[in-house]
Amino acid sequence: IVKLKGNLLQEIDGRQFSKSSRLTHLDISNNELQRIAKSAFKKLYDIEILDLSHNQIYFDDVTKPDLSAMKNLKEFIANNNNISISHIPFARSAIHTSLTKIDLSQNKIGPTLDVWPDLKFQTTQKLKVYLFKNSIEYFNYTSAFEEETFLRQYQSNEAAQNVEIDISDNPIKCDCHNFDLARHLFPKLTLESSVTTWFKFTKASSIGEKICAN
Numbered sequence: 001i002v003k004l005k006g007n008l009l010q011e012i013d014g015r016q017f018s019k020s021s022r023l024t025h026l027d028i029s030n031n032e033l034q035r036i037a038k039s040a041f042k043k044l045y046d047i048e049i050l051d052l053s054h055n056q057i058y059f060d061d062v063t064k065p066d067l068s069a070m071k072n073l074k075e076f077i078a079n080n081n082n083i084s085i086s087h088i089p090f091a092r093s094a095i096h097t098s099l100t101k102i103d104l105s106q107n108k109i110g111p112t113l114d115v116w117p118d119l120k121f122q123t124t125q126k127l128k129v130y131l132f133k134n135s136i137e138y139f140n141y142t143s144a145f146e147e148e149t150f151l152r153q154y155q156s157n158e159a160a161q162n163v164e165i166d167i168s169d170n171p172i173k174c175d176c177h178n179f180d181l182a183r184h185l186f187p188k189l190t191l192e193s194s195v196t197t198w199f200k201f202t203k204a205s206s207i208g209e210k211i212c213a214n
Helices: 142-146 148-156 176-185 204-213
Strands: 025-027 049-051 075-077 101-103 112-114 126-130 138-140 162-166 200-202
Touching: 112 142, 138 176, 142 148
Parallel strands: 025 049, 049 075, 075 101, 101 126, 112 138, 126 162, 162 200
Antiparallel strands: none
């Protein structure tokens, strides 16, 4: 366990943890981190909890750090940063089957998330994904519907999942591009698709009220 919380760190390059393969818990929250090198965590094979929260970290889909080695990861905590990705880490990953928590709340994620593959996780655990207070305006279901036959088979070969996703307090738009989201949220607007069994949105009523209010 390494706790570097509140040490005014500004950058993590590829050297600090290059010899830390046995590390299980790394807390570098509440620093002044802005940049994390792509190779910063490539040697963290045994990490179970990684806490990057309450920094000023910026990365996008191109510059994001490589998280693929973390086969035992249970909790990825990166809330209250400036992360600007449009694809959620660990989605559709066959390696990360132990995940129980992904916290990316209060970042700059968006403006569009593809339900497939960005909200499809292969963890065998109960997973909570926090995406509240980001910049998400639209949820695209098109790719999921286009792959429906494959996805039904894909789902049947996995252990039953219990995935909850919190997307509250996002600037979700009320227009035709979010019609499938509305059908997902409101039972009376039936969405006959296996997509609805992958996960459930928490606080669905408040999200629906916001869509209608807009």
